[in-house]
Amino acid sequence: MSSKPPVTSAQSSPRVQAIDRPxxxxxxxxxxxxxxxxxxxxxxxxxxxxDNSPDSDTAYAGAKHLGKQSTTSLHSSFQPSVYAKSDxxxxxxxxxxxxxxxxxxxxxxxxxKREIGGCPSVTIxxxxxxxxxxxxxxxVIALLGPRYRRLVHTNGPLTPSSAAFLTSFLAKMIELSYxxxxxxxxxxxxxxxxxxxxxxxxxxxxxxxxxxxVQQPGTLFTQWESVRYAGVSILGLISLLxxxxxMLYTSAATALVQPQLKWPNWEQRDMKSLVRTxxxxxDYIQEVCKTPIQEGYDVDYKGFTCIQLEHAAMGxxxxxxxxxxxxxxxxxxxxxxxxxxxxxxxxxxxxxxxPDPTSRPKGFALLNDNTTISAPWxxxxxxxxxxxxxxxxxxxxxxxxxHPSVIGAALGDKSIMQPAELGGLGSYHxxxxxxxxxxxxxxxxxxxxxxxPFVYEKWDNVTIPVDTGSWPTQLSYTDPYLGGTDxxxxxxxxxxxxxxxxxxxxxxLPIDYNTIMNDTTGMPYGRDSxxxxxxxGDVDSHGNPTNKDNYALCQxxxxxxxxxxxxxxxxxxxxxxxxxxxxPTEPSPDPLQYIKSSPAAPSGNDTLVPDGVNIASEWGRxxxxxxxxxxxxxxxxxxxxxxxxxxxxxxxPTSSSSASASLNPPSPL
Numbered sequence: 304m305s306s307k308p309p310v311t312s313a314q315s316s317p318r319v320q321a322i323d324r325p326x327x328x329x330x331x332x333x334x335x336x337x338x339x340x341x342x343x344x345x346x347x348x349x350x351x352x353x354d355n356s357p358d359s360d361t362a363y364a365g366a367k368h369l370g371k372q373s374t375t376s377l378h379s380s381f382q383p384s385v386y387a388k389s390d391x392x393x394x395x396x397x398x399x400x401x402x403x404x405x406x407x408x409x410x411x412x413x414x415x416k417r418e419i420g421g422c423p424s425v426t427i428x429x430x431x432x433x434x435x436x437x438x439x440x441x442x443v444i445a446l447l448g449p450r451y452r453r454l455v456h457t458n459g460p461l462t463p464s465s466a467a468f469l470t471s472f473l474a475k476m477i478e479l480s481y482x483x484x485x486x487x488x489x490x491x492x493x494x495x496x497x498x499x500x501x502x503x504x505x506x507x508x509x510x511x512x513x514x515x516x517v518q519q520p521g522t523l524f525t526q527w528e529s530v531r532y533a534g535v536s537i538l539g540l541i542s543l544l545x546x547x548x549x550m551l552y553t554s555a556a557t558a559l560v561q562p563q564l565k566w567p568n569w570e571q572r573d574m575k576s577l578v579r580t581x582x583x584x585x586d587y588i589q590e591v592c593k594t595p596i597q598e599g600y601d602v603d604y605k606g607f608t609c610i611q612l613e614h615a616a617m618g619x620x621x622x623x624x625x626x627x628x629x630x631x632x633x634x635x636x637x638x639x640x641x642x643x644x645x646x647x648x649x650x651x652x653x654x655x656x657x658p659d660p661t662s663r664p665k666g667f668a669l670l671n672d673n674t675t676i677s678a679p680w681x682x683x684x685x686x687x688x689x690x691x692x693x694x695x696x697x698x699x700x701x702x703x704x705x706h707p708s709v710i711g712a713a714l715g716d717k718s719i720m721q722p723a724e725l726g727g728l729g730s731y732h733x734x735x736x737x738x739x740x741x742x743x744x745x746x747x748x749x750x751x752x753x754x755x756p757f758v759y760e761k762w763d764n765v766t767i768p769v770d771t772g773s774w775p776t777q778l779s780y781t782d783p784y785l786g787g788t789d790x791x792x793x794x795x796x797x798x799x800x801x802x803x804x805x806x807x808x809x810x811x812l813p814i815d816y817n818t819i820m821n822d823t824t825g826m827p828y829g830r831d832s833x834x835x836x837x838x839x840g841d842v843d844s845h846g847n848p849t850n851k852d853n854y855a856l857c858q859x860x861x862x863x864x865x866x867x868x869x870x871x872x873x874x875x876x877x878x879x880x881x882x883x884x885x886x887p888t889e890p891s892p893d894p895l896q897y898i899k900s901s902p903a904a905p906s907g908n909d910t911l912v913p914d915g916v917n918i919a920s921e922w923g924r925x926x927x928x929x930x931x932x933x934x935x936x937x938x939x940x941x942x943x944x945x946x947x948x949x950x951x952x953x954x955x956p957t958s959s960s961s962a963s964a965s966l967n968p969p970s971p972l
Contacts, residue, residue, distance in 0.1 A: 427487050430480040437477045445559035453717070455562045456724040463726050466562045474556035478549055482517055485545040489514050492538055509533035513542040520546045564729055574735070576712035582740070583861065585917035639668040644942075666702050670710070670880065674873075677881035678704050681741065681864065686948065696748035696948050697793060705869040705882040706737040713871060722875040730874035736900040738910075739867035739882045746857040747793060748948050751812065754854055756785050757836070760811045769810040774932075775825045794832075794858055801908075803827060807834035810932060812854070815840050816941040817931030822920035831911040832860040833919045835928055837940065839947040847949075855947040861915030865897040865904035 455461045461469070493513075497506045509529035515522045516530070523530055523546060533539040580587040589606025596605050646664045650656040656663075666678035682701035689697040713719055713733055722729045755761040760769050783805045784797055791797045796806045807821035818837040823830050839853035867884035885891040887906065891899075898904055923929060927937045 427484055431484045434477050434480040434484060437473060438481070441474070441477070441556055441560045450567065451562050453720070456720055457726055458724065461562075463562065463728070467557075470561040471553060471557060474553045474560070477556075478552045481552070482545070482549045485517050485542075485549075486514050489517070489538065489542055507532070510536075510538070513539060516542050516546040517549060520550050564725065569734075574709075574712040574716055574733075576708045576715060578708075581914070582863070583912050583914040583918050585914060585921070588918070643667065670707070674710065674878040674880055676705065677879065678702050679882055679884055681867075681884045681886075682743075690950075693793065695790070695793065696950050698746045698748075698948055699744075701741050701743045703739040703741050703864060703867050703882045703884045705871070705880045706735065706739055707880070709733060709735045709737065709869045709871045710878075710880065713873065722873060727875035730872070733869075733871040733873075734895050735869045735871065736895040736897050737869050738863045738865050738897045738904065739869065739884065741862050741864050743860050743862065744857060745794065746855050746948075747790060748852070748950060749854045749856055750850075750852040751854070753789070754812065754836075754856070756788050757807055757856065758809050758812055774810045775808070790856075795908075803829040803831075805830065807836075807856075809834075809836050812836075813838045813931035814934050814936075816936060816944045817934060818928050818940045818943065819931040820920075820923045820929040822923065823916045824920070829913050830916055831913050832858050833916050833923065834858055835923065837931075837944040837947060839944045839949075843949045844945070849949060853944075853947050853949050855944070859919055861912045861919070862908070863905075863910040863912070865901065865906050866891065868893055868895040868897060 451461075451466075453459055455463060455466045457463070493506050493510060496510075509532040512522065512526060512529040513533055515526075523543075530539075530543070534543050586606075589609065592606060592609035594605065594609040596608070598605055601608070643664065643666065646667075650664060663680070665680065666676075668676040668678075670676055679702070680700060681703045682699065684697065684699040686696065686698055689695075689699070712735075713731075714721070719731060720729055751761075759765060760767055785806050785808075787797065788806055791806075794806065795801075796804050798804070803826070805826070809819050809821055811819070813819050813836060815838050818835050821834040821836070823833065835857045837855045837857070839849060839855070842848055843853065864884065864887075866887045867882050870879075870881045870883055872879045883893055885893065885896070893899075898906070927935065927939055930937050931940065
């Protein structure tokens with residue numbers, strides 16, 4: 304059998320055997336020797352002694368003992384256990400690890416310093432480059448604040464949610480790589496400080512905790528004592544700032560880099576919209592009107608019937624003392640009509656109404672059930688002043704509309720992000736320099752004698768009763784200008800005002816609370832107005848008798864004005880479309896007023912639209928404004944005729960004959 308030779312290496316040491324504890328009968332309890340502690344020699348009972356000297360008592364000489372340096376070599380491969388003696392004789396502090404110790408005492412086979420090209424060094428370098436490069440990109444994005452336009456939208460390459468996730472993910476990757484590099488840097492700095500031979504001052508526990516600041520920022524508050532000592536050094540400041548940056552980096556990136564909705568500066572651009580026909584073309588409207596009736600079944604009236612149904616359901620009108628504003632467009636008609644009257648009534652009941660006609664509510668409507676239309680009054684004549692000048696009660700107003708094609712241009716411009724494309728969160732504003740359509744309503748209060756030239760049954764030598772079913776084929780006269788009337792200059796009738804400036808002729812007088820309409824039937828193309836004749840009740844709104852002096856002859860026509868601009872605001876909840884107009888005689892602060900973009904744009908009577916009367920005719924029939932020929936007594940015509948202004952002979956000049964009366968509905972309100 305071979306035996307293992309003893310180890311003779313200079314780096315090895317013989318294995319040390321455990322020291323046997325001496326046995327003494329004096330420590331063995333027996334009936335004759337009970338267990339008891341020997342008398343104390345100066346220490347407290349139960350204290351531990353390392354030898355028999357009283358100076359070793361830890362109760363009194365602990366500080367002295369701890370102040371002594373160990374006489375045992377720190378380089379010993381094994382430190383034997385020291386058996387303390389207890390006065391009680393009950394406790395043994397022999398450890399189970401007393402016989403543990405290294406079999407060989409040798410130096411580490413690995414170097415403390417690692418090569419630069421090693422895997423850990425390369426990994427740290429990659430993390431450092433990654434965090435630095437992406438942080439630089441994030442910084443540039445945060446400073447420039449670029450517009451992502453169609454790169455980020457609901458159906459685009461990136462949705463808003465995916466863009467937010469990508470930003471947060473990259474920010475978290477930058478944060479983790481940055482913290483990894485910073486922790487490695489702190490560890491290298493502390494290791495170099497601990498092993499540097501020329502200083503050999505080592506590191507403190509507070510400095511060792513600096514890595515914990517970065518990895519666990521909460522220790523800045525739970526272990527604030529270490530921050531007091533280590534935070535004042537350069538390395539401590541770097542660690543402290545790194546911990547703060549690590550905590551806030553993702554939040555800062557979300558606020559500054561993540562794509563968010565914000566208001567940019569106003570941009571000036573040319574917007575386009577598809578134009579299919581000219582303004583107020585009745586033939587085109589009939590063509591695109593949807594009806595299940597086939598063209599071959601009703602050749603002559605299919606289109607007219609469809610237009611009337613469309614106007615009745617989706618027309619729009621505003622009423623103000625027989626001032627009727629019309630627009631043939633897709634808007635909820637009677638709903639808007641009733642809403643306007645309700646708003647007007649509320650202003651009166653809460654005391655916010657004023658005599659000034661400019662304080663009356665603006666016209667409004669709903670377009671496609673989600674866009675509110677706001678139409679301002681642009682001309683409101685002083686009724687009292689006109690009465691003094693002409694001797695007639697004249698009510699003349701005009702209302703401008705916003706240009707509806709602005710919405711189509713906004714929807715057709717692909718560079719404008721719609722709210723639906725941004726998850727319902729976006730909105731945008733457009734200020735368009737475009738002309739605005741205008742509806743003019745001019746009403747004059749008359750009596751039966753004044754109406755004689757305009758009512759066929761009041762003429763001499765005519766067939767009575769009038770055949771209203773065949774009207775106006777029954778009408779036959781050689782002078783369409785009626786030989787001139789007292790109202791030619793008010794309504795601009797006669798050849799001096801242009802071609803086809805004919806006064807209207809009605810078949811009969813309407814009874815109380817009814818209206819009759821005179822449109823372009825039987826007239827050559829070119830007439831620019833339609834007319835409505837209405838009759839009020841026996842008394843006015845103040846209970847004064849009217850003596851049949853409350854007929855109203857109203858003229859309606861359509862034009863365009865360049866003294867307006869259109870503002871459109873769109874959001875997920877809906878939009879607003881508003882016309883912003885000013886008096887042509889006054890300077891306008893609006894830089895987008897159409898006249899400033901196109902100084903040569905026509906205005907006034909030069910912009911009257913002859914085709915507008917064809918649209919207005921079908922609109923009037925759809926709202927039963929011509930049912931007075933059969934004495935239909937409709938509710939709509941009753942309300943309109945109750946708002947007719949009366950002359951001063953029936954009421955005081957400060958009431959219904961003045962501008963203040965035009966703001967007050969009838970008295971049960």
